[in-house]
Amino acid sequence: MFDLLIQYEWMRNALYAGVIIGFISPLVGVYLVVRRLSLIADALAHVTLSGVAAGLLMQKEVAWFQGVNPLYTGMFFSLAGSMFVEKVRSLYRSYQELAIPILLSGGIGLGVVLISAADGFNVDIAGYLFGSILAVDEGELTLIAGIGILVVLFFLFFYKEMFALSFDEEHAVLTGISRKIINLLFMLVVALVIAASIRVVGILLVSALMTIPVAASLQFTNSFRQTLIWSVVFSQLAVFSGLFAAYYLDWASGGTIVLVSVAILLLILAVKRIVRIFRRNPVS
Template structure:
C-alpha cells in the first residue's frame, strides 16, 4: 500500500510531510503534557484557523493580495503564541487563563472571516480535517525546514526545556533564561501546529500532540523513552491515517485520531493487567 504513495509526486509529498509531522508533533507534545499545557494546542490551532480564514477572505475579496491562507495561518499562530506568553507573564497567579482567552479570540475571528469569505468551501474543509492531496512540493519543503528547526532547537536546548518543564523555579535559580526558553518553546509549538494542519487538520491537531504522549507515559520508564515512544505512536497513526484517507477517500485526520485512541486504549489495558 505504501508503494502507491511513492508512485505519484503529490502522494510522495503527503507521505514525507506526514512522517515529519508524526515526528515534531509528539516531540513537542511530550513537553506540553509534562508542563500541563495540553490545551495550548487547541488555543493555537484556533488562532491558526482564524489566520487561514483571513487568508481565504483576502483571496476572495482582495485578489491583489496573493498570500496563501496556509502561510497567513502560520503568521497568526506565531502572533498568538507570543500573546499567550505575554498574558502568562501578566497573570502570574492565573497563567492558565491565557489559553482560553486566545482560544476564544481565535474562534471569534474565525467565525467573522469565514462569514466574510462566503462561508465553508472545499479548501476550508481540507484545512479543518486534513487532506491527502493538500500538500504541494513548496509546502513540503517549507514544513521540512520547520521540522529541521524544531528538532535542532530541541536538541540544543534540551536541558533547558527539560528543566522548565519539571521545575520552573529551579530553572530560574540555576541561571536559565526562563522567559526566553518559554518564548522559544511556545513559538516552536506554534510552528509544529501550523505544519501539522495540512495532514491532521486544525480541529484535530491537538490530538496528535497529546494522545501519543498519553499512551507513552503509561509504559515509558524515563522521559527520553516517553519521547521516543510518542514519536513511534505518532508515526504509526499518521501512516494509518494517510493510507485509509487515500483508499477510502476520507480526511486522514479522523483516522489518525482514532488510531491514536486505539493505541492509548491498548496501553491502558496493558498497564491495568
C-alpha cells in the same frame, strides 16, 4: 504502497509531510503535557484558523495575495497568538490557563467573522478544519520541511534547558537558565508545529498528535528519553494508518489518525491491566 510512492508525487508529498508531522508534533507535545499546557495547542490552532480565514479573504480581495498560501497567514496569526499566551501567563501568574479560553474563543470568533465577511470561499474550509493529507502540495511540503528543521534544531540546542525548565522552573532559573527567552522560543516552536500540522490532521484535531501518543507513553515509561521516543513511535504509527485509510478506504485522514492514537492508548491501558492481574495471581 511502495509502487504508489514511485508513481505519484502527491503520495510522496503526503508521506513526507506525515513523517515530519508525526515526528515533531509529539516532540513538542511531551513538553506541553508535562508542563500542563496541552490545551495551549488547541487554543493556538483556533487562532491559526482565523489566520487561514484572513488569508483566504485577502486572496479574494487583494490581487497581490492570490499566490500566497493561507497557511502562511495562519502561521503568522499562530505566532502572534503564542506571544500573547506568554503575555497573559505573566499577567495572571495564578490563572495561567486563562490564556486558553481567551485565545480559543477569540480565534474562532475572528475566524467566523472573516468567513462571513468573505461571503463564503470557493475553497473547502473543511480541509483546514479536519485535515487532508493527500492534498499536500509541493509548496506546503517545503513549508512543513522547513518548520521540521527549525523544530529539530530547537531541541538539539535546548533539550537540556527545556527538560530542566519543565521539571523545576525555579531551580532551572537559579542555575542560570534563561526562562523568558527559552519559554518564548518554545511557544513560537509550538505555533509553527501547529501551522505545519493543519494540512495533516486539521485545526480541530491538531492537539491529538501532540497529546494522545504522549498520554499512551506516560502509562509505561520511566524516563524522559523513553517518553520522547515512544511518543514519536506511536505518533508515526497513527500517521501511517491515517494515510493508508485516506487512500484505500477514502476515510478522513485526520479523524483516522486521532482514532488510531486513541486505540493505541486503550490497548496500552488494557495490556497494563492484564499484566497487573497476572502479577497478582501468577499462573503456577
